[in-house]
Amino acid sequence: MRVLAVEDDRRLLATIVNILREEGYEADGAETGDDGLYLAQQGIYDLLVVDIMLPGMSGLDIVRTLRAEGAATPLLLLTAKDSVEDLVRGLDTGADDYLTKPFEIREFAARVRALLRRHGAAEPNGDVRYNRLTLNTKKREAAVDGEPLELTHKEFELLLFLLRNREQILTRDQLFSRVWGLDTEIGCNVVDVYIYYLRRKLKPHGYDHVIQTVRNVGYMLKESRPCSPKPGPG
Structure with a gap:
């Protein structure tokens, strides 16, 4: 899973990013509120860790803006203040949890895990499920009704996202940035190619329709037919 940390203290930001990576997450960092908001608006992160006091746009302004735009990404606020008013204001603005600096590494990691579990992270065995589809993030395996899907690395990452x-509707830019990265020179049309690959591999299981095209926007994983397993041999 991918986490964005927004913190103006460069040493603390590096520490947070290192902790997240040691916990097994992909992690990016930003040192200003404006940069943090821009990255968060790309819709490619599973969790945001945001300091309240930032140069330019504050952490609370980031939360307000994202929530006003309809973004539901879980958000952990970091604050050097311990006043009840600040904490209440942050939660009322739309943050999901808070942590007061300085904090213990173990507590920070535990808060991150708890927020990700609450917002649809994998089960303890690594499974992420939706109707007939199961992906295992630990073994990097995929299946429909228990029947294996042979996926490449990029196909797995795209289907997992x-x-x-x-x-939820995901734009081509969101899918491209999450799976191929922000700095790659590959064109966005690679998303359409890999969606075609995924549908081709899902079709023998009678489940290619689960990836829906949203015209002129992108794609969405959604069950639009009764969730009955593929019939077995007569």
Whole structure:
């Protein structure tokens, strides 16, 4: 899973990013509120860790803006203040949890895990499920009704991102940035190619329709037919 940390203290930001990576997450960092908001608006992160006091746009302004735009990404606020008013204001603005600096590494990691579990992270055995579809993030395996899907690395990452954001419209830019990265020179049309690959592999299982095209926007993973397993041999 991918986490964005927004913190103006460069040493603390590096520490947070290192902790997240040691916990097994992909992690990016930003040192200003404006940069943090821009990255958060790309819709490619599973969790945001945001300091309240930032140069330019504050952490609370980031939360307000994202929530006003309809973004539901879980958000952990970091604050050097311990006043009840600040904490209440942050939660009322739309943050999901808070942590007061300085904090213990173990507590920070535990808060991150708890927020990700609450917002659809994998089960303890690594499974992420949606109706007939199961992806295992530990073994990097996929299956429909228990029947294996042979996926490449990029196909797995693309399907996993769709699965974790099921029943939500994802733009081509969001899918491209999450799976291929922000700095790659590959064109966005690679998303359409890999969606075709995924549908071709899902079709023998009678489940290619679960990836829906949203015209002129992108794609969405959504069950639009009764969730009955593929019939067995007569």
